[in-house]
Amino acid sequence: MRLAQDRKVEQGKLKLLLLGAGESGKSTIFKQMKLLYGAGITQEERFKIRPFVIGNLIEGACDIYQAGEPLGVSFRDEVQAAGEMLIDLPDKRTLTDEVVDAINLMWNDEDFRGVWNQRSKFQVQDTWNEFADALGGYPQWGGPDWTPTTDEILRCRVRTTGVVDEEFLVKNVKLRMLDVGGQRNERRKWIHCFENVTSVLFVASLSEYDQVLFEDSSKNRLVESLELFEEISNSEWFLESAMILFLNKSDLFEKKYMEDQVPLNVTGLFPDAPGGEPDLDKAYAWFEQKFKDQCKDPERTIFVHTTNATDTGMIDAVMRSSSQHILRQNLKGSGVLV
Ligand SMILES: Nc1nc2c(ncn2[C@@H]2O[C@H](COP(=O)(O)OP(=O)(O)OP(=O)(O)O)[C@@H](O)[C@H]2O)c(=O)[nH]1
Numbered sequence: 001m002r003l004a005q006d007r008k009v010e011q012g013k014l015k016l017l018l019l020g021a022g023e024s025g026k027s028t029i030f031k032q033m034k035l036l037y038g039a040g041i042t043q044e045e046r047f048k049i050r051p052f053v054i055g056n057l058i059e060g061a062c063d064i065y066q067a068g069e070p071l072g073v074s075f076r077d078e079v080q081a082a083g084e085m086l087i088d089l090p091d092k093r094t095l096t097d098e099v100v101d102a103i104n105l106m107w108n109d110e111d112f113r114g115v116w117n118q119r120s121k122f123q124v125q126d127t128w129n130e131f132a133d134a135l136g137g138y139p140q141w142g143g144p145d146w147t148p149t150t151d152e153i154l155r156c157r158v159r160t161t162g163v164v165d166e167e168f169l170v171k172n173v174k175l176r177m178l179d180v181g182g183q184r185n186e187r188r189k190w191i192h193c194f195e196n197v198t199s200v201l202f203v204a205s206l207s208e209y210d211q212v213l214f215e216d217s218s219k220n221r222l223v224e225s226l227e228l229f230e231e232i233s234n235s236e237w238f239l240e241s242a243m244i245l246f247l248n249k250s251d252l253f254e255k256k257y258m259e260d261q262v263p264l265n266v267t268g269l270f271p272d273a274p275g276g277e278p279d280l281d282k283a284y285a286w287f288e289q290k291f292k293d294q295c296k297d298p299e300r301t302i303f304v305h306t307t308n309a310t311d312t313g314m315i316d317a318v319m320r321s322s323s324q325h326i327l328r329q330n331l332k333g334s335g336v337l338v
C-alpha cells in the first residue's frame, strides 16, 4: 500500500489552482510559496521590484489626494501643490527629493490622514501606509542603494494578468501551483487552467465587507467573492478536486472589526451577520458558514483556514496541512484511497 501510494504521488500531477476575486491575496500566497518551498527571491529580483514598491507609494498618494474632493475635504495649498505635482509626474516609479518631500508633507497633514482613514470609500492599496511610514527613512529607504525587504515585497501590489505557473515541494509533496488574475476582465482566462485540478485554493478577503470592487463601484467586494465561490464550488470542473478556502487578510479584518468597530452589516447587505458587541469567534463562524452555504452539495468537504498571507510562518503551517488534504484527494482520485 505504501509503495503504491508513493508511486502514485510521484506520478500524479498535483495541480493546485489559486482562485478568487482581485486583491484577495492570491499572488501574495504564491510569493510565500516561492519563499518557503521554491527558489526564494534573489537579490536581482529584489532590485527589479523596487520600481513597483515606489509605484505603489506614489500612486497611492495620488489616490488619497484625489479622494479628498469627493469626500468634501479641501486640502491646504501646500498639500494641493504636492498632490498636483505627483499627479502630473510622467514617471511614477522613481523617487526624487521633490517627490519624497511631497509625500512626507502629505502624510504629515491631518486632512490627508483623515481621507486615508476613510479608505474603504475609495480605491487605495490596503498597506500603503507602511510604505509611506518607511519613506521617513529616505534615502536609506527608497534611495539608490536600497532594495526592498521580504516583507515589503509581500506587501507590494502588482495586479496579475494571465497565468503564472510554478512547481514547489511541500513536505515531500510535489505541487504545481497556478496563480491567475482575479479582476473580472481576467476571469475569462481561467477556464484554460481548469483541467485535472487536484485542488482549488480559493482566496477570499475578510476585510472587504465594507468595500466596493475596483472594476465596478456598484458591487460590494464580499458579495462578489461569495458569488464567485458559488460558481467555483458548484462547478462541474472541480467535482473531484479538494476545495480549500482561505479566509484571508485576517490582520486587516481584525483591525477593522475589533479596533475600528466597523459592524459586519455596515452596508445593510448582510442582515444575517452577528451584530452587537464585536465578537471575533462569531464573526469568523459567520464568514465560514456564509461561504459554505454557497456550495449546493451539503456532503462536500470544504477545508477552511483563516489566514494572513503576509505572515510567512502562518502560510507555512497552513500549506503543510493543506498539502495533506491535497495528497489525500489525489489518492482518492487515483483509486488508491476510497
Ligand atoms: N495586510 C495584509 N495584506 C495582504 C494580505 N493578503 C494580501 N495582502 C496585500 O493585498 C494586496 C493584494 O494582494 P495580491 O496578492 O496582489 O492579490 P491578488 O488576489 O493576487 O490580486 P489579483 O492579481 O488582482 O487577482 C497586496 O498589496 C498584498 O500585499 C493579508 O493577509 N494581509
Ligand SMILES: [Mg+2]
Binding pocket: 026, 027, 028, 158, 159, 160, 179, 180, 181, 182
Ligand atoms: Mg495576483
